[in-house]
Amino acid sequence: MAEAATARRSRLTPAREAELYGAVLDLLREVGYDTLTMDAVAARTHSSKATLYRQWGGKAELVAKAIRHYKPGGLADVDTGSLREDLHALVAREDDCVMAQNAALMRGLAMAMHTNPDLLRAFKELIVEPEMNEFHRVLRRAVDRGEVRADNPALGYVVHMMLGAFTTRWLIDDLPPTNAFLTSYIDAVMLPALGVSTG
């Protein structure tokens, strides 16, 4: 059993594995989970389907591993001493291109996450939660500094505000979410809702 696992793992180098996971994420953004086939992954990565099945067992496992492999970039702690500057800095860590890619990934997985609990868990644990924990740390410090009242009811909706603007932008404006859009939304909506003056 241990030998078999080693044999399976040894088939691919880490670089090759990363390349493969990258191709899976690209395909998810382009066609979505339901339309993604092992044939398409094999063609895109010049692998054999037999290799893919031997290594990952199937599509659900391959996609979950690809998401797990993905790490949101640059989670270094942000602490400027002002909530407004902190929120702007958090948004600015991802360039517009990465933001559009993440929005496409959410879209590609939206339906499948409802029918596949493993996929939902992987996506929440590895993409949504690390990002949102950052927002919560920044807000906790704003409360500690007295910038936001601890009983402000908007504190319970910060993730809905932020992720909501991120995911609805394309439907409402026919545009991807960008730094400029989210920065303006933070100033117009999030800070006033949290009782922080932006003027």
Add this chain to the structure above:
Amino acid sequence: MAEAATARRSRLTPAREAELYGAVLDLLREVGYDTLTMDAVAARTHSSKATLYRQWGGKAELVAKAIRHYKPGGLADVDTGSLREDLHALVAREDDCVMAQNAALMRGLAMAMHTNPDLLRAFKELIVEPEMNEFHRVLRRAVDRGEVRADNPALGYVVHMMLGAFTTRWLIDDLPPTNAFLTSYIDAVMLPALGVSTG
């Protein structure tokens, strides 16, 4: 040509057509656009696939027509004289069951709308826009009454706030959007962002 169109239309009664569109929307909520097949529609509605293709031509046309057939219920104008009461009343027009169904429909169409412009247009024109025009009418009256300043920057983000909370609830809280949730979100986020006191 006119005769052929009449012959095609005469195959189904309006009641039967409504039943068929209802089944298409149910399937969209359950499995999403990409996984939806004409076979599944035929099985669910006890029709022959030949009839479906003769009547609608294909999946994209059938789904667009089913969305067009759908009318958001009760768009009677809301005007209570207070923005808070108006927003609460708008949200209360749909019961929790209908709201969960609409959220599921958005999910089922999210990916397909990106690759199919006709589907996106049908969904925006027939589901998103009528709903959002109502919000804009209510906000315009609040500005006219002097309840909201005409230059409040959050006015440009009302749809992002509302639709964002609606669509992200399941991902963040593992729960569908409900009346209670949206009413609380209006009070905690939307009214403070618009500079309206809720106390």
